[in-house]
Amino acid sequence: MFEKTFLQQIADNEKVSLQFLQTQLASGRVVILKNNQREFIRPVAVGGGLKIKINTNIGTSTEKIGQDQELEKLDIALTYGTDTVMDLSTGGDIPEMLDSILARSTVAVGTVPIYEAALNGEKKYGSFDEMRPDEIFDCLDRQGSAGVDFFTIHAGIRREFLKFLKEEKRTAGIVSRGGAILARWMDTNGQENPLYESFDTVLDIAKKYNVTISLGDALRPGALADSTDRGQLAELHTLGELVKRCWKKGVQVMVEGPGHIRIDEVALNMQMQKKICFGAPFYVLGPLTTDIACGYDHITSSIGGAIAALSGADFLCVVTPAEHLRHPDCEDIKLGVIASKIAAHSVDLLRFPDEWERDLKISQARSRRDWPEVFRHCLDKEKAQKYRESAKLSQEDICSMCGTFCSLKLIEKCNLVK
Amino acid sequence: MFEKTFLQQIADNEKVSLQFLQTQLASGRVVILKNNQREFIRPVAVGGGLKIKINTNIGTSTEKIGQDQELEKLDIALTYGTDTVMDLSTGGDIPEMLDSILARSTVAVGTVPIYEAALNGEKKYGSFDEMRPDEIFDCLDRQGSAGVDFFTIHAGIRREFLKFLKEEKRTAGIVSRGGAILARWMDTNGQENPLYESFDTVLDIAKKYNVTISLGDALRPGALADSTDRGQLAELHTLGELVKRCWKKGVQVMVEGPGHIRIDEVALNMQMQKKICFGAPFYVLGPLTTDIACGYDHITSSIGGAIAALSGADFLCVVTPAEHLRHPDCEDIKLGVIASKIAAHSVDLLRFPDEWERDLKISQARSRRDWPEVFRHCLDKEKAQKYRESAKLSQEDICSMCGTFCSLKLIEKCNLVK
Numbered sequence: 001m002f003e004k005t006f007l008q009q010i011a012d013n014e015k016v017s018l019q020f021l022q023t024q025l026a027s028g029r030v031v032i033l034k035n036n037q038r039e040f041i042r043p044v045a046v047g048g049g050l051k052i053k054i055n056t057n058i059g060t061s062t063e064k065i066g067q068d069q070e071l072e073k074l075d076i077a078l079t080y081g082t083d084t085v086m087d088l089s090t091g092g093d094i095p096e097m098l099d100s101i102l103a104r105s106t107v108a109v110g111t112v113p114i115y116e117a118a119l120n121g122e123k124k125y126g127s128f129d130e131m132r133p134d135e136i137f138d139c140l141d142r143q144g145s146a147g148v149d150f151f152t153i154h155a156g157i158r159r160e161f162l163k164f165l166k167e168e169k170r171t172a173g174i175v176s177r178g179g180a181i182l183a184r185w186m187d188t189n190g191q192e193n194p195l196y197e198s199f200d201t202v203l204d205i206a207k208k209y210n211v212t213i214s215l216g217d218a219l220r221p222g223a224l225a226d227s228t229d230r231g232q233l234a235e236l237h238t239l240g241e242l243v244k245r246c247w248k249k250g251v252q253v254m255v256e257g258p259g260h261i262r263i264d265e266v267a268l269n270m271q272m273q274k275k276i277c278f279g280a281p282f283y284v285l286g287p288l289t290t291d292i293a294c295g296y297d298h299i300t301s302s303i304g305g306a307i308a309a310l311s312g313a314d315f316l317c318v319v320t321p322a323e324h325l326r327h328p329d330c331e332d333i334k335l336g337v338i339a340s341k342i343a344a345h346s347v348d349l350l351r352f353p354d355e356w357e358r359d360l361k362i363s364q365a366r367s368r369r370d371w372p373e374v375f376r377h378c379l380d381k382e383k384a385q386k387y388r389e390s391a392k393l394s395q396e397d398i399c400s401m402c403g404t405f406c407s408l409k410l411i412e413k414c415n416l417v418k
Numbered sequence: 419m420f421e422k423t424f425l426q427q428i429a430d431n432e433k434v435s436l437q438f439l440q441t442q443l444a445s446g447r448v449v450i451l452k453n454n455q456r457e458f459i460r461p462v463a464v465g466g467g468l469k470i471k472i473n474t475n476i477g478t479s480t481e482k483i484g485q486d487q488e489l490e491k492l493d494i495a496l497t498y499g500t501d502t503v504m505d506l507s508t509g510g511d512i513p514e515m516l517d518s519i520l521a522r523s524t525v526a527v528g529t530v531p532i533y534e535a536a537l538n539g540e541k542k543y544g545s546f547d548e549m550r551p552d553e554i555f556d557c558l559d560r561q562g563s564a565g566v567d568f569f570t571i572h573a574g575i576r577r578e579f580l581k582f583l584k585e586e587k588r589t590a591g592i593v594s595r596g597g598a599i600l601a602r603w604m605d606t607n608g609q610e611n612p613l614y615e616s617f618d619t620v621l622d623i624a625k626k627y628n629v630t631i632s633l634g635d636a637l638r639p640g641a642l643a644d645s646t647d648r649g650q651l652a653e654l655h656t657l658g659e660l661v662k663r664c665w666k667k668g669v670q671v672m673v674e675g676p677g678h679i680r681i682d683e684v685a686l687n688m689q690m691q692k693k694i695c696f697g698a699p700f701y702v703l704g705p706l707t708t709d710i711a712c713g714y715d716h717i718t719s720s721i722g723g724a725i726a727a728l729s730g731a732d733f734l735c736v737v738t739p740a741e742h743l744r745h746p747d748c749e750d751i752k753l754g755v756i757a758s759k760i761a762a763h764s765v766d767l768l769r770f771p772d773e774w775e776r777d778l779k780i781s782q783a784r785s786r787r788d789w790p791e792v793f794r795h796c797l798d799k800e801k802a803q804k805y806r807e808s809a810k811l812s813q814e815d816i817c818s819m820c821g822t823f824c825s826l827k828l829i830e831k832c833n834l835v836k
Contacts, residue, residue: 062821063811090823115823165834171781173826173835180825187832222825223781224767224774260781263728263764289724289764291777291784294792295801299720299757303764306707306721310681324784325805327818339717346681346707346721349642356642359709363589363641363678366709366742374712383713387743393481400745403480405508405533407598407640408591414605416583417591 001025001210001250002032010045015352024049028243029279031252033084033108036210038147041106044083046254047281051352052309052344053083055110055283056318056337058101064327065092071104073333078106080337080380082318086110086152090177094119098146108149110214113139114178114195129185133194137201144209151211152256153202154178155195156238157218159186165219165231172222172260179218199242203249212252214283215239220259224291227262228269240276254281254315257308261287266304270311283315284308297323298332298339305343316340338379345379367408367417369397419443419628419668420450428463433770442467446661447697449670451502451526454628456565459524462501464672465699469770470727470762471501473528473701474736474755476519482745483510489522491751496524498755498798500736504528504570508595512537516564526567528632531557532596532613547603551612555619562627569629570674571620572596573613574656575636577604583637583649590640590678597636617660621667630670632701633657638677642709645680646687658694672699672733679705684722688729701733702726715741716750716757723761734758756797763797785826785835787815 002025004018010032011021024030030047034040046053056077058070070089077085084107089097094116102109117139121131140151157179174180182193195202206213217239219231226232239255246253255277261269266287273282287304288297301319309316320336322328328336348355358377365373371388378384391400398406411417420443422436428450429439442448448465452458464471474495476488488507495503502525507515512534520527535557539549558569575597592598600611613620624631635657637649644650657673664671673695679687684705691700705722706715719737727734738754740746746754766773776795783791789806796802809818816824829835 061818062823063809063816063818064821091821118823162832162834166832169836170834171778171836172785173832174829175825177820177823177825177828180828183829183834184832223784224777225781262768263724264768290760290767291781292763292795292797293756293760294780294796295798295805296756296760299717299760300764302717303721303724303761306681307725322805322819325802325817325819326809327821338711338714342708342711342714342717343721345710346718349708350680350682359642360589362712363643363709366641367590377710378712379710380713384743387713387740391481391744398481399743400479400481401740401743402595403482403509403745405480405536405595407593407595410595410598411592411601414580414584414591414602416580416588416601418587418589 010043014045014050015354016049020049021045027279028247028253029281031212031254031281033149033212034210035144035147035149037145038102038149040108044108046315048279048314050314051348053315054318054337054340054344055084055086055315056082056333057086057088059087059089060091060097061327062091067092067097067100069330070097071100072330074101074104076330076333077337080334081341082107082337084108084110088112088115090115090119098143102147110150110152111143111148112152112178112216113143114154114181116143118181128181129188133198136194137198137205140202140205144205144211148211150214151206152178152214152216153195154182154216154218155193155199155202155242156215156235157182157193158196158238159192161219161231161234162187168230170229170231171225174218175222176216176218176220178216182218199245203246203251206251207249212254213246215242215253215255217256217258220257220285222260224260224262227260228265232258236273236276240278243277243280254283257282257284258287259285260291261289261304263289263304263307266307267311270308270313274312281314282312283317284313285317286319288319294324295321297321298336302339302343305340306346309344309347316344341379369408428461432463432468433772434467438467439463445697446665446671447699449630449672449699451567451630452628453562453565453567455563456520456567458526462526464733466697466732468732469766471733472736472755472758472762473502473504473733474500474751475504475506476751477505477507478509478515479745480509485510485515485518487748488515489518490748492519492522494748494751495755498752499759500525500755502526502528506530506533508533508537513564516561520565528568528570529561529566530570530596530634531561532572532599534561536599546599547606551616554612555616555623558620558623562623562629566629568632569624570596570632570634571613572600572634572636573611573617573620573660574633574653575600575611576614576656577610579637579649579652580605586648588647588649589643592636593640594634594636594638596634600636617663621664621669624669625667630672631664633660633671633673635674635676638675638703640678642678642680645678646683650676654691654694658696661695661698672701675700675702676705677703678709679707679722681707681722681725684725685729688726688731692730699732700730701735702731703735704737706737712742713739715739716754720757720761723758724764727762727765734762759797787826
């Protein structure tokens with residue numbers, strides 16, 4: 001599927017051997033997100049034994065259709081180290097926005113093609129309830145030919161699940177937009193999910209462009225009260241079946257996961273996905289460990305994301321402080337990316353010498369109060385510098401926190417430091 | 419030690435039975451932070467089976483001596499729900515600052531009395547190396563009589579530990595200020611730590627005012643490279659001995675813990691402390707799971723703090739975004755308190771129905787898009803409101819993130835929500 005020189009480049013970036021990468025790829029435990037129509041600067045592999053990756057969602061909404069701001073968000077996400085972006089646009093000209101993002105992004109780009117299909121349905125018929133399955137597949141093909149590297153496909157929500165959800169009910173219903181679109185379409189039309197029923201058509205398109213399938217979790221819990229419930233688990237078992245079908249057709253696949261999850265169920269969720277989905281890479285949104293931190297969900301997500309990454313998740317989706325409140329602005333994107341990087345790095349440093357070295361070097365520099373060297377290793381050098389510079393100091397080698405009572409300075413003559 | 423009506427009040431606040439509280443108190447697994455000289459509005463118990471508590475450090479530094487700002491920080495910490503504060507002042511008039519904080523604080527106040535002793539030593543002799551042990555005990559007595567509810571006492575760092583630290587060395591030496599003062603004093607004077615050697619004197623003073631001893635971790639790792647190292651563990655074993663000595667004298671005691679800890683060693687550290695210190699309450703600073711997040715250490719700390727709380731920690735010390743960079747300002751304090759509350763609440767909701775109810779109610783309200791009710795349950799109502807209000811919306815019951823493509827709205831007619 002990929003040339004050897006390309007794989008060697010990925011292996012080098014990842015600091016793993018070519019042989020390890022090839023073995024993981026062959027077993028499906030690793031995917032490489034790259035449409036065969038597209039060249040870009042930072043190709044990325046996701047999965048077991050590799051560094052934790054992060055994705056940033058950008059794109060317009062029906063209330064915020066300015067494309068320039070979305071491109072600015074793309075730049076910011078790249079600056080702070082996102083590994084991929086997803087264009088989740090639902091406002092304005094969808095194909096035009098996607099083309100602009102594909103042209104500008106130096107990293108892999110994902111989409112949720114059902115959005116475009118549903119928006120077309122709204123325009124054409126007045127409601128997406130009227131859209132026909134072949135119109136959904138047309139969107140997949142169009143986006144694949146445009147160069148999209150991975151598709152979120154909500155093929156795991158089946159009509160029969162709606163039956164028990166109507167009986168058992170949830171606190172937050174369905175919080176996946178793709179999931180909500182398909183649930184209502186099935187409910188209105190009395191038909192099975194076309195992405196499930198015609199999954200082979202999805203696979204043919206994915207194969208044609210080498211688009212990686214990211215199996216969406218339409219029934220991810222949107223409230224802690226729905227954490228790890230019957231709906232979520234029923235869908236997960238279906239996703240496991242679909243993983244096998246992807247592999248049989250030679251299509252790369254990863255699996256998406258929750259969501260709002262109780263902190264004591266995060267590790268369990270990671271282990272279950274790895275079992276039920278046969279080791280396929282796991283891509284999680286959050287998990288958020290409480291529902292009450294509106295305005296600070298980047299922090300809630302970094303708690304859940306760090307525990308998830310430690311327990312087997314491979315890919316973290318950025319959650320911004322704007323989550324649940326508004327369309328994120330550029331500053332929200334920056335804060336979200338940094339919070340996810342903290343979670344990912346906290347786990348990567350355990351396994352990768354080059355990541356560990358950053359922590360070692362910053363601490364050695366801090367011990368010497370070598371501030372320029374400290375800043376060099378910071379996740380956000382500018383903020384750290386600005387913070388330090390905001391204090392007027394009586395001496396160069398202290399900070400205003402402890403002042404001359406700096407513990408590192410106090411013990412200098414005791415000779416305890418390497 | 420405490421009257422029954424007072425204990426009943428604490429038990430009611432904690433949503434536990436009086437009998438449970440009394441059993442935990444008697445076994446030393448819980449402490450109540452309250453100087454017998456002081457009355458205040460929100461007395462607090464800390465320890466096993468109770469809600470996770472958080473402490474906020476305030477106080478001047480040698481570079482920032484403005485007392486008004488510290489009182490403003492106190493107010494902010496109280497507003498966002500701190501359970502205790504510590505006055506760590508090292509700049510300006512120390513007794514005056516402490517008196518102001520004690521007068522204004524509605525919650526328990528802690529100090530590190532060795533700071534005042536060392537500052538007095540600097541003033542009197544030109545260096546704290548010259549201070550005499552009885553001058554340290556005088557400070558303890560003065561602060562106890564002033565009404566301080568808990569003292570951090572770095573009695574666990576012994577002279578013999580310096581010997582192997584000089585041989586083995588650390589990346590970040592000693593990052594505890596109290597620890598650094600005592601290490602240098604021992605090194606210069608060739609004498610044992612007076613707080614260890616005359617621990618009975620410490621206990622007599624603590625007993626006199628019912629001050630809870632918080633055994634400081636002078637050798638907590640200040641870099642991931644020093645995580646769970648020989649120095650940290652040697653001190654922890656000494657703290658275990660000292661816990662027994664406190665209990666023998668009828669003095670309440672808790673134990674302080676790290677610090678910069680690898681994410682895969684956080685749970686281990688909690689379990690070890692509980693074993694080695696016989697179940698005494700555990701009060702942790704962080705733990706920080708990476709060293710490279712300067713400017714965002716409230717987030718790093720919320721990751722480590724949440725895992726710590728899930729694994730047995732009882733009391734989280736707030737880390738602000740200013741950590742390692744400057745003396746925190748009011749906004750830093752607010753962000754730090756909220757990040758710690760997120761960590762604490764993520765664990766409390768698993769165990770306490772009243773905490774769980776907040777998550778349930780906010781999610782029920784979110785499902786209905788009942789925004790005023792959502793805001794009512796937010797950790798920071800004002801920020802959430804401000805975020806939402808910043809978007810001009812075409813409809814009242816959506817937000818600008820998904821706009822009219824709101825999943826909750828899309829599935830309304832499907833009848834899946836409780």
